[in-house]
Amino acid sequence: MEKYQASIKIMLKHGILDVQGKTVENSLHSIGFDTLQNVRIGKFVQLEVAAESPEKASELVGSACEKLIANPIIENYEIQIEKIK
């Protein structure tokens, strides 16, 4: 078994209103950051996974995302796997 570092970006799907992003955007404008637009806020998850190959690691993390880490109904996720030396 090798150890891998998984990095997961989770964002709301396009078309789903990002209330948190909109609120931060309004706050940014109110303190003078007028040139910042379309703020969208998601999650960034890092974890370590023991698996036989990067493919197995990615599969395992994907399954964990579907079941618990992300909400696949309203969120998209993107997994990156990197071997830990």
Add this chain to the structure above:
Amino acid sequence: MEKYQASIKIMLKHGILDVQGKTVENSLHSIGFDTLQNVRIGKFVQLEVAAESPEKASELVGSACEKLIANPIIENYEIQIEKIK
């Protein structure tokens, strides 16, 4: 003025207890994902910025992170700037 897409990863600094990460880790273990360890949960922010150069864009986003997007006392952030075609 050019338009840039900024992607910001925000993570708790090392040494600061990540309660949310620990909770997700425990939940993962309880549903059988025993090989997933050291879960850490941060934020991933995307926004568009109008600026004269990628350096100016990065500077502006850095300033917004310091003032509002991140909490620099307990969080580290990493900014990536990409030109929007």
